[in-house]
Amino acid sequence: MHLSTRAAVGVHILTLLAGSEGQPVSSEQVAGSVNTNAAVIRRIMQLLTRAGLVTSRLGTGGGAMLARPARDITLADVYRAVEPGALFTLHEKPNPLCPVGRCIVPELDRHFTRARRALEDSLERTTIAGILAVALRQAGATTNSSGARKRAKLA
Numbered sequence: 001m002h003l004s005t006r007a008a009v010g011v012h013i014l015t016l017l018a019g020s021e022g023q024p025v026s027s028e029q030v031a032g033s034v035n036t037n038a039a040v041i042r043r044i045m046q047l048l049t050r051a052g053l054v055t056s057r058l059g060t061g062g063g064a065m066l067a068r069p070a071r072d073i074t075l076a077d078v079y080r081a082v083e084p085g086a087l088f089t090l091h092e093k094p095n096p097l098c099p100v101g102r103c104i105v106p107e108l109d110r111h112f113t114r115a116r117r118a119l120e121d122s123l124e125r126t127t128i129a130g131i132l133a134v135a136l137r138q139a140g141a142t143t144n145s146s147g148a149r150k151r152a153k154l155a
Contacts (some may be wrong), residue, residue: 005044006082009034009044011131013077018070018132023057024063036071044082051081054077075121088121 016033027045030121031038045064048054054069066073091110124129 005085006044006047007075007079009036009040010048010078011128013041013044013048013064014066014070014078014128015131015135017054017064017066018128019136020065021140022065024061024065026063030064032074047082048078051077053077053081065127069128070129073128074124075126076120077127078128079120079123086112087116107153 005087012034013030027038027041030045031041037145045054049056049067052066052067053073056062058100087128088108090105090112094104096102
């Protein structure tokens, strides 16, 4: 089974944008942080833009920015934006003459629907702002030559 990394990369992108303090970030800069090709980043950013999570500024000094505050973007928003389709898929046309085959699809659908709701409920409780706060705390503050503490530099 192949699992997509789009949600994880989407969260990475939005967390990086949240840490940019309102300054546009280029797809090349994001790609450097994610350690992937800028084309991959642009494809995921298109999905995030369609979902109203990212906006772009064109031209020199342009790039992507959050479309709304990081505290208002949940991991569920990201998941829904970049992971189209069902979390689990059902097999098609089981044998209706088999006692298992005739009832397996509705039974699995019931359980899979409950699992998807549980996942989304859990993702609703975490925001991009929360992820950024943890990242910055784990990165630690750095100290400049004058001894003043400053925030860790992103990307």
